[in-house]
Each structure stands twice: as C-alpha cells, then as structure tokens.
Amino acid sequence: MSKPIRRRRPGTLNRARLGVLMALCTVLGFHVWAWYHLGDRRLDNGGVVAGVAVDAWHAVGKFSFSGLASVLVGHFNMAAVFCLAVIASLLLYGRLFCGWFCKLSAFQELTEAIYARIGFRPELVHTRARMVRMFAFVPYFLPVLYVWAEKGLSTAYFNLGAVQPWTPDLPSTVIGSLFYFAVITFGLTALFGRRAFCRLVCPFALFFQLFEKLPWIPRIQQTGRCIRCDVCDQACPMGISVQNEVLRQRVVTDPECIRCMICVDVCPVKALKYTARPVTEPAQAPQLAPTFRESAFPIGVDMFLASAAVIGGVGLATRYTGFFVFLGMSLGLIAGVAAVGLVGLLTRAFARRPAT
Ligand code: SF4
Numbered sequence: 487m488s489k490p491i492r493r494r495r496p497g498t499l500n501r502a503r504l505g506v507l508m509a510l511c512t513v514l515g516f517h518v519w520a521w522y523h524l525g526d527r528r529l530d531n532g533g534v535v536a537g538v539a540v541d542a543w544h545a546v547g548k549f550s551f552s553g554l555a556s557v558l559v560g561h562f563n564m565a566a567v568f569c570l571a572v573i574a575s576l577l578l579y580g581r582l583f584c585g586w587f588c589k590l591s592a593f594q595e596l597t598e599a600i601y602a603r604i605g606f607r608p609e610l611v612h613t614r615a616r617m618v619r620m621f622a623f624v625p626y627f628l629p630v631l632y633v634w635a636e637k638g639l640s641t642a643y644f645n646l647g648a649v650q651p652w653t654p655d656l657p658s659t660v661i662g663s664l665f666y667f668a669v670i671t672f673g674l675t676a677l678f679g680r681r682a683f684c685r686l687v688c689p690f691a692l693f694f695q696l697f698e699k700l701p702w703i704p705r706i707q708q709t710g711r712c713i714r715c716d717v718c719d720q721a722c723p724m725g726i727s728v729q730n731e732v733l734r735q736r737v738v739t740d741p742e743c744i745r746c747m748i749c750v751d752v753c754p755v756k757a758l759k760y761t762a763r764p765v766t767e768p769a770q771a772p773q774l775a776p777t778f779r780e781s782a783f784p785i786g787v788d789m790f791l792a793s794a795a796v797i798g799g800v801g802l803a804t805r806y807t808g809f810f811v812f813l814g815m816s817l818g819l820i821a822g823v824a825a826v827g828l829v830g831l832l833t834r835a836f837a838r839r840p841a842t
Pocket residue numbers: 706721722723724725726728738742743744745746747748749750
C-alpha cells in the first residue's frame with residue numbers, strides 16, 4: 487500500500503491554480519446554461535445585442551478534448567478548435583492542461599476538499615488496472631474508424647457552431663448527470679485516493695503522456711539542495727516519487743506529472759521549480775535506484791479489476807457511446823473493489839471459525 491496522505495494548506499501557486507479551476511467551472515457552467523437558455527430569450531425579444539451574444543455563445547459549443555474525434559474526421563467545429571488548443575499547450579508546456587485547465591481536475595479537487603472537510607482522507611492506491619485507460623480509447627475511436635472506412639473525409643466541414651456543449655453521450659437528466667459525476671469523483675476517490683479518475687480511467691492522460699518525451703517542455707526541476715524530508719512525495723496527487731526523481735536526475739520525468747506545482751509549493755527549502763532550463767548540474771544522489779508506482783494488489787486482483795472495468799465500460803458503451811465508457815469503467819472498478827473486499831471479509835470470517 488502507498489503512503490497515507492498528509493494534506494497541507496495550498497501555497498501561492500496552488501491558490502492561483504485553484505482560482506483558475508474555479509473560474510473555469512464558473513465559466514463552463516454559465517456557458518452550458520447560456521447555450522441552452524439564451525436561445526429562447528432571443529426568440530422572445532429579438533434584440534440585436536442579445537442576438538449577437540447568443541450567436542457568440544452558440545458558436546462556442548462543447549469544451550472538451552472529445553474534439554479529437556472531430557479533428558480526425560475533418561469536422562472543424564469549436565470542439566476541434568479546443569482540442570487543437572490543448573495539443574498546442576501540450577507541445578509548449580507538457581501536461582499543464584491536466585493540472586490547471588481540465589474541468590474534471592476541478593471536480594476532483596472539489597471532491598478532495600469536501601472529503602477533507604469531513605475528515606476523510608482516502609489513501610492513494612496504485613493498481614496495474616490503470617492499463618484499462620487504453621481500452622477507453624476503443625469505443626471512442628470506433629466511430630472515427632467507421633467514418634473513415636465508409637465515408638472518408640466526405641463529411642468534413644467548417645462550422646464552429648456545429649456542436650453542442652452537452653452532447654448526447656452525456657446523461658440528459660440532472661439526476662443522471664449528478665450520478666455520473668459523483669461516480670467518477672466521489673466514488674473513485676473514496677476507493678483509490680486522489681486523482682483516481684486521471685490515474686485509472688482517463689484515456690486522454692495516456693495520449694497526453696506522448697508529449698512528455700519532448701525535450702523542450704518545462705518540468706519540475708531541483709534548483710536547491712534537497713533535505714530528503716519526503717514532503718513532496720506525500721503531497722503529490724499523482725503518487726509520484728518526486729524526491730527520488732529529483733535526487734537521482736534533478737528533474738521529474740514521470741509522464742504522470744500534471745504540473746499542479748503542489749510539490750513546488752510544499753517543499754520547505756524551496757528546492758523545486760517548474761522550468762524549461764536544461765539540466766546541467768550533477769544529481770545529488772545519482773546512485774539511487776528508481777522507484778516505481780507499486781500496485782497495492784497482487785497481479786491477479788489487478789487483472790480482475792481491469793476486467794471489471796472493461797466489462798463495465800463495454801456494458802455501457804455498447805448501449806451508449808463516448809464518455810459513457812468512463813462511467814461504465816468507473817462503476818466496474820468500484821464493483822471490482824467491492825467484490826474483492828467482500829471475498830476478503832468472507833475469507834477472514836471463515837478462517838476465524840473454530841474447527842469442529
Ligand atoms: S510531481 Fe509535482 S507537479 Fe507533478 S503531479 Fe506531482 S506534485 Fe504535481
């Protein structure tokens with residue numbers, strides 16, 4: 487099992503990051519509301535100013551990396567523009583988007599804050615079942631392959647407004663949507679700890695990791711002497727052994743790093759910095775062996791969890807498409823852990839029974 491979480495108050499960088507995430511959620515919430523509700527108002531008053539504003543909102547449509555599918559089939563709508571902007575940010579800054587600008591990042595931070603408020607600090611649990619993130623691409627890209635095979639790029643278009651913020655692959659009711667987001671935030675976090683959705687389900691995280699090989703992107707680097715206090719390891723929401731990485735090579739190269747800067751904030755001697763400066767100085771402890779994110783479970787349990795996630799994902803993805811696979815996989819993981827826990831309880835109960 488990995489270490490329990492010791493939370494610290496956010497420092498300057500993290501206050502800024504949380505502010506950005508809160509602003510993002512506010513804008514997105516207003517945007518979704520405005521997209522669906524201001525249209526009626528335009529019909530009512532027909533005012534020029536309102537009409538311009540409404541057209542602007544309707545032109546924006548969906549903010550999501552699902553625009554990748556739009557890009558691949560030549561549908562140049564606003565979702566495609568958003569997706570290309572994210573790719574540009576990956577080319578320049580690495581996975582900064584994941585830590586600072588993703589709405590699901592914000593929802594997970596909110597979950598942690600609510601849990602912390604009630605004194606619940608779930609342990610950060612690693613599992614090899616994270617490999618199923620690859621599977622989440624399948625239902626996502628099957629429609630793309632279908633379009634390529636059947637129609638080529640004949641359906642390509644340029645129309646920024648031809649996409650809705652709340653696409654049919656998301657629950658259409660308020661209750662359904664609350665359930666959806668509760669499962670992928672509160673449910674997963676309770677069982678697997680911080681950033682469980684990013685670490686175990688989000689397929690885009692895997693795609694984003696490809697950009698982590700780029701030599702010019704800024705990374706977390708050691709710029710002062712490390713006193714080996716372990717605070718950064720305890721604070722990292724992705725479960726990265728920051729201390730080991732910087733002592734061994736002066737830089738965090740783990741592709742799971744989302745540039746949240748929490749480690750930079752909490753380091754008591756300010757030994758860390760987010761920078762693109764080339765590493766030239768020798769490492770403090772190059773002889774250290776690299777540490778890996780060890781699974782909390784035996785490999786058999788990990789395989790079982792991965793299967794449960796895939797079955798859950800297929801179950802919902804065959805009925806619906808796109809993001810429903812996220813919900814199905816999350817429910818599969820949760821049910822898998824519940825089943826493993828139940829088997830463990832029963833095994834212990836039978837083991838304690840006195841022999842007759
Ligand atoms: S290594 Fe630092 S910046 Fe990267 S995810 Fe961990 S805490 Fe955030």
